[in-house]
Amino acid sequence: MKSLAGVFLVVIAAWLGYVLLNSDPCERVRRGAAPVRLVFDGLRAAAAPWLKDSPSDRIRLLVWSVESDAATQKFLLFQFYDSSTACGSN
Numbered sequence: 177m178k179s180l181a182g183v184f185l186v187v188i189a190a191w192l193g194y195v196l197l198n199s200d201p202c203e204r205v206r207r208g209a210a211p212v213r214l215v216f217d218g219l220r221a222a223a224a225p226w227l228k229d230s231p232s233d234r235i236r237l238l239v240w241s242v243e244s245d246a247a248t249q250k251f252l253l254f255q256f257y258d259s260s261t262a263c264g265s266n
Contacts, residue, residue, distance in 0.1 A: 201253075202263035209248040216241030 195207045220237055227234045253263060 201257050205249050205252045205257070205263055208252045209245055212248045213241075213245050216244060 191211070194210075195204055198204055198207065220234075220241060223237060224234075227237065249263070
């Protein structure tokens, strides 16, 4: 169990380094939302066999994942940066 916690801490530290090493706020926001994108990519991959006959459900899941990523980026932008910072369509 201790090794699992150590691996988790190393992953978190690597992700924080990945986010904070860039000086551009927009890129930091995009990188900060990467875990949300990874979770939804995994969810879509896991659900693919069950949704192969339902294109509307696949599209709905894709839209949901894009909206979640955009909401996470918007949250990070307003939480950590000035509200006047404009990053693309956020």
